[in-house]
Amino acid sequence: MSATGTATAAISDTLIDEIRGVVGAEGLITDPAATRVYECDGFVLARKSPQLVVLPASREEVAATLRLLWQAEVPFVPRGAGTGLSGGCLPLQAPVMVGTSRLRRIREVDVANRRAVVEAGVVNLHVTRAVAEHGLLYAPDPSSQGACTVGGNVAENSGGPHTLKYGVTTNHVLGIELVLPDGRVVELGGVVDDVPGYDLRGFAIGGEGTVGLVTAATLRLVPVPAAVRTMMAVFGSVDDACRAVSAIIAAGVIPAALELMDRLIVQAVEDAYGFGFPTGAGAVLIVELDGLADGVAEQVEAVEALCRESSADEVRVARDEAERAALWKSRKKAFGAVGRLAPNYCTQDGVVPRGSVPEILRRISAVAERQRLRIANVFHAGDGNIHPIILFDERDEDEVRRVLDAGREILEACVDLGGSVTGEHGIGVEKIEQMPLIFSPTDLRVMAELRAVFDPLSRCNPGKILPTPGACVELGAPRRQVPL
Amino acid sequence: MTAAGSAEPQLGGVKTVASDAQGPLGASGVTPSATAVVESADDVVEVVRAAGAAGAALVATGCGARMSVGWPPARCDYALSTRRLDRVLEHRAEDLTVTVEAGVTLDELDRALAERGQCLPFDPAEPDRTTIGGLIAADACGPLRHSTGKVRDSLLGLDVVMGSGERLRAGGKVVKNVAGYDIGKLLVGSVGTLGVVVSATFKTRPRPQRETILAWPQATVAAAIEAAFELDRAGVGAAFLEAVPAARSEALGIDGAAALVVGLQGFAADVSAQSRRLEELSRGQAKEVASAAQLVATALRDCAVLEPERDSLRSRVALPPSELAGWVDRAVGEAGTRGLAIEVCAHAAIGVARIQVAPAEGAATGLLAEWMRSSARALGGWVIHESVPAALRRDLDPWGQSGVVVELMRGVKRVFDPEGVLSPGRFVGGI
Numbered sequence: 001m002s003a004t005g006t007a008t009a010a011i012s013d014t015l016i017d018e019i020r021g022v023v024g025a026e027g028l029i030t031d032p033a034a035t036r037v038y039e040c041d042g043f044v045l046a047r048k049s050p051q052l053v054v055l056p057a058s059r060e061e062v063a064a065t066l067r068l069l070w071q072a073e074v075p076f077v078p079r080g081a082g083t084g085l086s087g088g089c090l091p092l093q094a095p096v097m098v099g100t101s102r103l104r105r106i107r108e109v110d111v112a113n114r115r116a117v118v119e120a121g122v123v124n125l126h127v128t129r130a131v132a133e134h135g136l137l138y139a140p141d142p143s144s145q146g147a148c149t150v151g152g153n154v155a156e157n158s159g160g161p162h163t164l165k166y167g168v169t170t171n172h173v174l175g176i177e178l179v180l181p182d183g184r185v186v187e188l189g190g191v192v193d194d195v196p197g198y199d200l201r202g203f204a205i206g207g208e209g210t211v212g213l214v215t216a217a218t219l220r221l222v223p224v225p226a227a228v229r230t231m232m233a234v235f236g237s238v239d240d241a242c243r244a245v246s247a248i249i250a251a252g253v254i255p256a257a258l259e260l261m262d263r264l265i266v267q268a269v270e271d272a273y274g275f276g277f278p279t280g281a282g283a284v285l286i287v288e289l290d291g292l293a294d295g296v297a298e299q300v301e302a303v304e305a306l307c308r309e310s311s312a313d314e315v316r317v318a319r320d321e322a323e324r325a326a327l328w329k330s331r332k333k334a335f336g337a338v339g340r341l342a343p344n345y346c347t348q349d350g351v352v353p354r355g356s357v358p359e360i361l362r363r364i365s366a367v368a369e370r371q372r373l374r375i376a377n378v379f380h381a382g383d384g385n386i387h388p389i390i391l392f393d394e395r396d397e398d399e400v401r402r403v404l405d406a407g408r409e410i411l412e413a414c415v416d417l418g419g420s421v422t423g424e425h426g427i428g429v430e431k432i433e434q435m436p437l438i439f440s441p442t443d444l445r446v447m448a449e450l451r452a453v454f455d456p457l458s459r460c461n462p463g464k465i466l467p468t469p470g471a472c473v474e475l476g477a478p479r480r481q482v483p484l
Numbered sequence: 485m486t487a488a489g490s491a492e493p494q495l496g497g498v499k500t501v502a503s504d505a506q507g508p509l510g511a512s513g514v515t516p517s518a519t520a521v522v523e524s525a526d527d528v529v530e531v532v533r534a535a536g537a538a539g540a541a542l543v544a545t546g547c548g549a550r551m552s553v554g555w556p557p558a559r560c561d562y563a564l565s566t567r568r569l570d571r572v573l574e575h576r577a578e579d580l581t582v583t584v585e586a587g588v589t590l591d592e593l594d595r596a597l598a599e600r601g602q603c604l605p606f607d608p609a610e611p612d613r614t615t616i617g618g619l620i621a622a623d624a625c626g627p628l629r630h631s632t633g634k635v636r637d638s639l640l641g642l643d644v645v646m647g648s649g650e651r652l653r654a655g656g657k658v659v660k661n662v663a664g665y666d667i668g669k670l671l672v673g674s675v676g677t678l679g680v681v682v683s684a685t686f687k688t689r690p691r692p693q694r695e696t697i698l699a700w701p702q703a704t705v706a707a708a709i710e711a712a713f714e715l716d717r718a719g720v721g722a723a724f725l726e727a728v729p730a731a732r733s734e735a736l737g738i739d740g741a742a743a744l745v746v747g748l749q750g751f752a753a754d755v756s757a758q759s760r761r762l763e764e765l766s767r768g769q770a771k772e773v774a775s776a777a778q779l780v781a782t783a784l785r786d787c788a789v790l791e792p793e794r795d796s797l798r799s800r801v802a803l804p805p806s807e808l809a810g811w812v813d814r815a816v817g818e819a820g821t822r823g824l825a826i827e828v829c830a831h832a833a834i835g836v837a838r839i840q841v842a843p844a845e846g847a848a849t850g851l852l853a854e855w856m857r858s859s860a861r862a863l864g865g866w867v868i869h870e871s872v873p874a875a876l877r878r879d880l881d882p883w884g885q886s887g888v889v890v891e892l893m894r895g896v897k898r899v900f901d902p903e904g905v906l907s908p909g910r911f912v913g914g915i
């Protein structure tokens with residue numbers, strides 16, 4: 001999947017004028033130099049510039065824009081911050097991108113009921129910042145939380161280190177305001193969790209932008225835990241660290257987070273941020289325990305003992321908030337540090353049953369060796385959600401091919417161990433080929449039909465998630481002529 | 485359909501037994517001609533296909549504990565009993581997951597999970613009569629919802645036979661999975677209108693190290709709700725906070741017109757600390773209840789179905805939590821002026837109440853039901869009438885949902901069950 005250039009279809013000047021009438025000149029990008037910025041998201045192996053980027057500033061502007069596109073029969077792609085890692089934002093079969101960067105309002109914070117209504121373009125971390133003074137936080141915390149948007153989180157059903165205890169986005173979104181591809185606005189779910197009817201909100205969350213454009217979401221907020229202790233355990237090998245993970249879960253402890261970094265990552269992170277990890281460590285576990293003070297103290301002791309029983313060389317509990325923040329920075333910015341190791345990287349996102357983590361790591365090493373690639377691992381060990389980071393240089397075509405092969409082999413191994421091909425990054429364009437590994441033709445057909453309930457003409461982010469038997473038909477000769 | 489003249493009546497090659505009016509479907513007000521007792525996923529496929537081919541309507545049922553939910557089925561030619569789908573397929577203790585067939589009851593599953601020191605995070609009423617299929621279809625929940633969420637929050641995957649007779653797999657068996665659309669969510673609370681669940685995978689959790697229950701006498705249920713809200717906001721980490729009326733507080737051995745019952749679960753150190761904290765915050769009024777925590781918990785979860793055999797109106801109301809106490813006060817007043825006796829239990833800090841209106845002649849019950857819905861909607865909340873007295877069953881909408889979302893829901897139904905074989909008419913908008 002290499003660079004595919006700009007979209008071939010053209011959009012009429014009338015349509016552009018009409019859209020300008022809705023969003024104003026400041027909400028429209030047509031200059032090819034400027035639309036280039038939107039040619040890819042965090043999945044850099046495929047690029048394509050949209051012809052037109054529209055940035056509406058309100059729900060009404062979104063609705064009016066989508067109505068115009070609907071009438072003109074022009075497909076579009078929703079976009080948040082573009083941090084997605086599976087190519088969900090790639091304007092594959094759609095010349096128009098509708099971005100949420102001007103939907104930035106926090107409409108309401110209801111402290112008493114621990115809810116916030118925020119627009120789709122609000123950055124994840126800004127929600128937590130806005131409610132911190134009330135002792136609340138928004139739990140889903142993707143490592144990209146300083147940049148990614150709530151709309152993107154909803155579309156991807158994103159997770160993060162703390163999902164082990166708190167759950168993913170779908171567990172924290174009560175309602176969404178969705179503009180259907182034909183411009184109608186619907187409320188799915190609500191401000192309570194007992195809305196009659198099929199859980200359409202649950203279906204739309206994780207829909208990867210293919211069921212409409214989310215303009216706002218009602219989020220559940222949780223109280224900041226009374227006590228939090230974060231600790232680091234250093235191991236000689238990844239196997240030992242994995243044994244500690246299993247022992248912790250088996251002991252009935254559910255940490256808030258349980259993250260593993262392997263040798264390559266620890267080294268890169270240490271070079272970048274100088275946290276003070278011992279050089280040459282085989283693996284580092286970050287364990288966070290939260291809850292009520294007494295229980296947390298009890299669990300810290302238990303976890304420390306379990307780590308030592310699993311041959312940890314060192315176990316260190318962060319002394320204060322500054323040290324805790326530094327530790328989390330090394331984890332959450334680990335992807336950034338990878339830039340020091342190679343010009344490019346590509347992350348996989350498979351999941352295996354927790355007990356199979358050591359096995360999948362062994363298989364990943366074998367793949368790395370066979371494909372002559374370097375693969376680093378930093379991941380949500382407590383959830384069995386791996387993130388092998390495959391390092392490469394995009395100028396080396398042969399290497400790029402091996403990267404794609406390695407990714408496929410790793411995902412096949414995950415499926416083989418009873419897992420899934422994606423835990424939080426989504427299928428996008430990247431993993432479409434792997435969908436048949438876990439779903440039957442019936443499953444896939446039903447998914448397509450359900451999507452069509454929202455988007456009968458595939459106008460919203462076409463070409464994502466599902467393998468389409470007629471993919472080439474759609475690519476080369478669209479069933480419905482798009483007026484140019 | 486029924487093989488004529490043969491000793492063994494069948495549907496799609498699966499043995500059927502005669503249904504009786506008192507059987508599992510009794511509560512729904514309809515009586516099927518026969519019940520197919522399936523023992524495997526293939527059986528389910530055969531039965532659903534046979535029903536579809538015959539243009540017959542089929543209603544799936546477990547033990548029948550929640551057949552009253554929704555409109556009465558518009559038609560019901562056959563019932564499908566899941567009770568023989570009774571295996572716990574795989575408990576991966578180290579992964580905190582379990583895969584279980586639809587006919588297993590919550591009690592049965594709990595016993596299996598206990599062997600490895602785990603449990604499910606659900607505690608709906610009548611665990612001995614609630615099957616996994618019923619739990620999912622009715623979106624049943626109990627007091628523990630306060631801390632562990634709803635069915636949707638712990639459901640990982642489903643094996644389903646759709647109304648079309650095809651087998652569908654939704655989700656998977658691992659704790660995190662975003663591959664494709666989250667179809668499992670659609671089945672939760674769908675009251676059997678989309679598919680017959682064959683098996684499901686859930687997250688499990690470690691059994692709490694310690695648990696205890698405290699009761700705090702209150703003047704009214706509304707006052708108990710208020711107290712719960714304050715405790716929760718003060719950071720008391722309870723497993724559940726239940727407001728219960730006089731009738732129940734007596735049964736629990738508690739004095740007072742009403743009570744707030746607080747469940748504490750977790751690490752021993754936390755439970756003792758919270759228990760002390762609670763005694764402090766209540767100025768000594770909250771006390772550990774004498775009877776075994778397990779017994780009290782069971783009594784509490786059954787609050788929602790006090791005297792289920794009576795022809796009462798039972799409703800679930802969900803509001804923004806800060807509105808609940810005031811609303812309950814008003815509801816008690818509204819019932820009083822209409823001469824109706826009502827009883828309220830509540831998952832007090834999360835804004836959910838269960839209302840039971842004692843059987844009464846005349847139009848009063850229907851009017852109160854409508855008041856409940858419109859007043860709750862005005863606050864952004866919803867009311868589902870989970871059990872409607874026979875006299876109101878044709879007129880009182882159990883759901884109260886309308887608009888474009890119902891149109892979308894009809895679309896969903898068409899995908900799963902294009903011929904309308906499964907539980908026709910029971911759901912939102914007559915789906």
Ligand SMILES: Cc1cc2nc3c(=O)[nH]c(=O)nc-3n(C[C@H](O)[C@H](O)[C@H](O)COP(=O)(O)OP(=O)(O)OC[C@H]3O[C@@H](n4cnc5c(N)ncnc54)[C@H](O)[C@@H]3O)c2cc1C
Binds near residue numbers: 041142150151157210
């Ligand atoms: C360094 C790094 C670390 C990351 N760590 C994590 C992690 O820990 N956990 C995790 O889950 N993910 C992680 N991600 C992935 C990514 O950040 C998430 O998927 C995030 O939710 C994407 O948000 P976004 O605003 O950037 O969305 P985008 O990338 O802009 O879009 C993602 C998808 O959502 C759709 N979309 C966006 N906005 C809307 C909307 N308003 N309505 C409808 N559809 C919409 C798009 O069409 C696209 O398909 C990481 C990414 C990076 C680069």
